Amino acid sequence: MSLETALQSLKRGEFVLLFDSAGRENEIDMMVAAEFVTPEHVARMRQHAGGLLCIAIDNQFANSLELKYMHDILADSSISNKEMIMGLAPYGDHPTFSLSVNHYQTYTGITDNDRSLTIREMANIYNVENKQKKFASSFKTPGHVPLLIASKGLLAARQGHTEMSVYLTQIAGLTPVSAICEMMDAETYTALSVDKAEKFAKQNGIPLIDGKELLEYAKVH
Ligand SMILES: O=C(CO)[C@H](O)[C@H](O)COP(=O)(O)O
Numbered sequence: 001m002s003l004e005t006a007l008q009s010l011k012r013g014e015f016v017l018l019f020d021s022a023g024r025e026n027e028i029d030m031m032v033a034a035e036f037v038t039p040e041h042v043a044r045m046r047q048h049a050g051g052l053l054c055i056a057i058d059n060q061f062a063n064s065l066e067l068k069y070m071h072d073i074l075a076d077s078s079i080s081n082k083e084m085i086m087g088l089a090p091y092g093d094h095p096t097f098s099l100s101v102n103h104y105q106t107y108t109g110i111t112d113n114d115r116s117l118t119i120r121e122m123a124n125i126y127n128v129e130n131k132q133k134k135f136a137s138s139f140k141t142p143g144h145v146p147l148l149i150a151s152k153g154l155l156a157a158r159q160g161h162t163e164m165s166v167y168l169t170q171i172a173g174l175t176p177v178s179a180i181c182e183m184m185d186a187e188t189y190t191a192l193s194v195d196k197a198e199k200f201a202k203q204n205g206i207p208l209i210d211g212k213e214l215l216e217y218a219k220v221h
């Protein structure tokens with residue numbers, strides 16, 4: 001499946017699957033551009049992915065919202081258990097987690113309706129003039145959707161699903177906010193294998209992007 005086909009899917013508000021690499025998490029995330037997310041997207045990610053549903057945003061947007069990485073927030077805080085703070089994950093990257101949020105119009109925050117509202121409204125903030133003010137007045141933390149901040153320098157700096165998914169929204173000409181969720185395997189209790197993900201992709205007509213291919217593309221564009 002070509003990258004162009006995947007970008008067309010994203011522009012239509014459809015899913016793509018995104019594999020990072022065997023040497024990293026070795027995981028496949030279901031991804032959709034946040035601006036299009038409906039309750040049905042959230043339900044499908046729960047059912048077919050089953051990992052943690054997150055919102056990935058670009059670094060500049062995070063700065064304009066005055067958001068920081070959670071590991072930095074905790075390091076600067078007065079908590080006594082600082083040895084617990086995750087510096088690097090076992091595969092070598094720093095976590096991209098920031099605050100978790102709920103849109104203020106949600107109830108519990110976890111339903112498909114609630115999470116889709118939170119995700120969509122995060123994308124909508126991108127186009128608002130005073131982003132920080134609107135963000136602070138429209139969202140509550142802690143909430144049920146973690147925000148992930150893509151690295152400054154994007155793929156040149158870090159090759160995670162956070163950066164790859166944000167990059168895909170950028171090159172598709174969409175608001176650079178994505179919803180991503182790891183695909184899990186309920187038979188093996190591990191991450192879904194590439195083989196099984198390929199089968200799922202074929203059966204459901206969803207493009208699967210190999211991170212390697214995306215990195216090659218980014219090098220020449
Ligand atoms: O851990 C994660 C949050 O559920 C996922 O791996 C997600 O894909 C984003 O992280 P990364 O950029 O490290 O791949």
Ligand SMILES: [Mg+2]
Nearest residue numbers: 025027089182
């Ligand atoms: Mg992860």
Ligand SMILES: [Mg+2]
Nearest residue numbers: 025027160161
């Ligand atoms: Mg990942």
